[in-house]
Amino acid sequence: MLKAPLHTSNLSPKRWFYRIYTIIYTTAIFTLVYHHCCNLIHTPFTTVSLLIADLVLAFMWATWQPFFLNPIHRQVFPENLEQVAKETEYPGLDMFVCTADPFKEPPVGVVNTVLSVLAYDYPTEKLSVYVSDDGGSQLTLFAFMEAAKFAKHWLPYCKKYNLMDRSPEVYFGKDPSFFPETSELQEMYENMKATVGKAVDRGTVDLDQLSCDRTIEAFRKWTPGFTRHDHPTVIEV
Known part of the structure; x- marks a missing residue:
């Protein structure tokens, strides 16, 4: 048993008062309904309205x-x-994040969720994050490729300064504590958001703007016959 608990839970002493009140109130409701039913013969229209x-x-x-x-x-x-x-010994931790439509669920919002999970105060080698996109959108994949570049700077920053708000949008949206790298990190995050936002506005990823051969090869899977409801499996690490 742990000497230092992470949480405690205690039943409210008022629960019996709530239960007695519920019984009395329920009895009153049944009595009222019974009264309405008895009056149906005399004033059916008014009684039915009140009953409903x-x-x-x-x-x-x-x-x-x-x-x-x-x-x-x-x-x-x-x-x-x-x-x-x-x-205690840390167990393996698998986190699953699901999305389906980059226009109804903006990729930047999903990216923030994943970045906050990756920044958990947890052994890196025992933490795995899986992102599932039912719509198979290239915009989602592009957003996470950009987020991976930003994560190389964001995750060490979170661990170095032991941040509580590990979602970049939340952290920079408030009045963050400024450290030597804060301004640079904020600029990197805004640039990432702008890059992803432009791709979402276009509705597609411009391969001419990509320089990495592996990245270009990944996006070549999106052929003209690729749709949300009919597409091959795309797996990227």
């Missing part, structure tokens, strides 16, 4: 009650992470 309205309100109330039947108070202790790491 009360049933809708009762349904809305009932769907909200499960949150109160067993409330739990949680407390986290991120300051114990380092001690826990010393007490």
Whole structure:
């Protein structure tokens, strides 16, 4: 058992009050519905309207009650992470990020998610990140190739200064703590965003702007018959 817990969870002492209240309120609802049913003979139109309205309100109330039947108070202790790491052996960690449409899910947003995962305070050799693009878009692949270049600078920066906000968009979107490399990193990130944004605006990747033979060969898989719903498997590391 770990000497330094990462979190604790305790049942709320108010849960019994919530449960008693729920029982009383439920009884009142059934009584009201029964009353409406008994009045259907005398004033059918008005009673049916009131019955429907009360049933809708009762349904809305009932769907909200499960949150109160067993409330739990949680407390986290991120300051114990380092001690826990010393007490335990890190297991392998596989992270999966899925996307499908670069126009509905901008690649820069997906890239930020992956960069923040890669910057986890975790042994590099035991962390694997897999990106799945159901639409098979060349724009997504291009965005991650650009992100890989930026990651070579961003990940050491996060580890060196022990950043808590490891998503570049979040970090630079606030008032970041300035270190010697901050301005340079921010400029690199903005350039990456601009490069990816231009490709998304065009809707395709311009092979003439690529210099790496391996990269060009990867994008040659997108032939005229390549569509979102009908395309070969594309795997890149």
